[in-house]
Amino acid sequence: MNRIQKKIWSLTLVVLFIMAIIWTALTYYNQKTQDQYNAILQRYLSLNEVTVASQALITDLNDYLLQPSEANLNQLNASKADVQNAKGDILILKNEDNEFVMANYMNLIDSLMETTERSFMYQNQQETEASANEFSEATRISNYISETTLTLIDTELKTYERLYRQIIEQSNELKNLGIWLLLLITFLLLLMSYWFSKSITKPVEKLTQSANELAKGRFDLPIKVQSNDEISFLAETFDRMRVNINNLFLEIQEKAQLEHELQQNKLLLKESQLQSLQNQINPHFLFNTLNIMSKKAYLEGAEETSDLLVSVAGLLRYNLKRLDKPVTLHEEVIVLKQYMEIQKARFTERLHLHMEIEESFLGVQIPGLTLQPIIENAVIHTIEPAEDGGNIWFRILDSGDIVTIEIEDDGQGMAKEKIQQILRGDSGQTEGQSTGIGFSNVVKRLRLFYGQEDVIEIQSVIGQGTNVRLKIPKKRRNDGND
Amino acid sequence: MRKTGIVLLSFLGVVLFYFTFQSAEKVFRSDWEMPEHAIEPVNQHRLILITKNLDTPFWNQVAQGAREQAQKEGVSLEVWGSYGNNQEDFLEKIEVAIYSKVDGIIVQGMNSQAFNELTKIKASFYNIPIITIANDAPIEESLRRTYVGSDQYLAGQMIAKQLLADMGSAGKVVLMSDSQQEHYQKQRLRGISDILKDYPDVQLVNAETLDSREQIIATTQDILNRVPDADAFVAVNADFTGVMVQEIGKRFQVEPFYIYSFDDGSDSLPLLEQGKLDGVIGQSPEMMGTVSVELITKWLRDESVPFDKEGVLTDIRMLKEKEAR
Known part of the structure; x- marks a missing residue:
């Protein structure tokens, strides 16, 4: 690709071409004028030649008459030849205007030759008188020739007057032409240079602008350069680079966000663990004690107490182990049931739990200890304050590509501010946490786990009850990423 | 703004082109050829009318008549002469005409030795016919072929x-x-x-x-x-x-x-x-011109009977004051 080079070449060629045309035309014109001048000058010179030759002839004749020597004779013959030559030369000068004078002129030359001849002849015959007469006649004829030459030149001038004037006019016009040509070429060159430079600088300017935009960090503006040379190639490459940078940038941003989320997740987990560790002093000891108590109760025949103690131990164990790992919904439901058993032992007839479970979705993964805090929340707000107890409904439903887990109660309901607080994830004071994990902790963990905001929905009417829905996607968004 | 700029520039360009081409056309237009060289030899008879009084009304009329007739006959004719009765010039012209070997000389007659010598000896030597016009010169002295003019x-x-x-x-x-x-x-x-x-x-x-x-x-x-x-x-x-x-x-x-x-x-x-x-x-100056050219042309073409020695007389009439007005 060498478009810019081509442009420069073509500009140079155009300039060269114009210069060549002008040079050729001027040379042609000059040659033509030169020829014309030469032709005109030649005419006058030829005419003058006749006069000069005829005068020379007279002089030589005179010399010969005075001293008839061989040398003078030769000289005379040479002069005669000269006159004849001159006469031949002016034959071409004949034209319509000077036809008559020209004929006279020719004849005058002939007369001169004849008279010279006669004078020469008489001299040779020793007739000096007659020879002298002829000589004077020849002299007169020579004078007439000179006069006629002037007349002819005069006629020439008249004939060619128009021509001469035209030549003068044209050479004046040539000056004008020069000026016009200069103006025209200047104009054209300026125009062409303007276009040419613009075709180079404009794309560069655009490119610079785009580069500036990029430097400012705006990667979303496409780079468009209308040009057909290297600049456009450059622009295309540049644009590709921009797109690549943009993609990389976005990717990095995403990664950073993920990293951030992960960090938060870990922090929350650590917080939970710390809290649970703080709350449960020496859990293993407690766990073993609960098991011994269960066996003891069983041996003493208090089977119900034994079962309750087993539930408490299972719950405790689950709580200790499963906090930092995803579990299946099934495990979560088992823990929930154990928890409810304990609560049933506490509230006996006041607690009515209704469960509707679609068994087929129990394989869905959720973060551990998510359902228990919510149910606990419902128990605390529904069963505890009411004298004659209350109802709690627990449902697992299929809603397309998500699994809805609904926990409903008919308790005193929640204030709007409280709901907003929970949804924002503010960890306010939590009432009666048996596991050390509050409602808002659950919400945060769910959001982090699924990578989306819309995981929970709380509807509550004061005095009538609360309905909490968890929307669990059947497939985790970035499965396998962590 | 941009549009007006383009229009102005195109206008300027057109104007410049127009004037440049106009100028170039003027410069390179080559209608200033040299007059054609007459190739064919001069077949025409060359006559010369010579007078002592060029540019007088009388002789202008003679010349006019002669020219018209010459054109009609297809011969070339030139009017030479001297101004204001200058005899020396006049004689010189006759001499040049003779040396130029013209085919015929129509000349205003003159009573002088030099004139007679020219017409009698020189013209005869070169075999050039001479006709006197308006003013005669006696045939015995001048050997003129004939006379055309008033009685x-x-x-x-x-x-x-x-x-x-x-x-x-x-x-x-x-x-x-x-x-x-x-x-x-x-x-x-x-x-x-x-x-x-x-x-x-x-x-x-x-x-x-x-x-x-x-x-x-x-x-x-x-x-x-x-x-x-x-x-x-x-x-x-x-x-x-x-x-x-x-x-x-x-x-x-x-x-x-x-x-x-x-x-x-x-x-x-x-x-x-x-x-x-x-x-x-x-007198009838125009007629003199016409007749003299006609006669000499005829003689040159060998068509005519020999010249009338007495001459060809043209009309004369008396002009009175009132007629002239």
């Missing part, structure tokens, strides 16, 4: 008759003529005296003068002194008319005099119109 003897007679009719049969008549005694003046004088010799009461006074202006003035004054009671003047040489009338006018009223002249002087007709002349012999 000068008859003209003299007409003047004399008119004079008798105007003045009556008694009076003094001054005849102004050239001292060189040109042939045509001799004939005019002969014509006048042939008529007037029958009238003994008419006294003729011959005044001869050289033809320079000073001489004419002197002679006229001398005559006016010698013949104070002259009744009539005849300018036998028409060139004298103007000066003569002027000199008479210096002394007397011009009207009472009977003054006659011929139309081959440049002053004659204007003076007649002014009423200063009583009569002028009118």
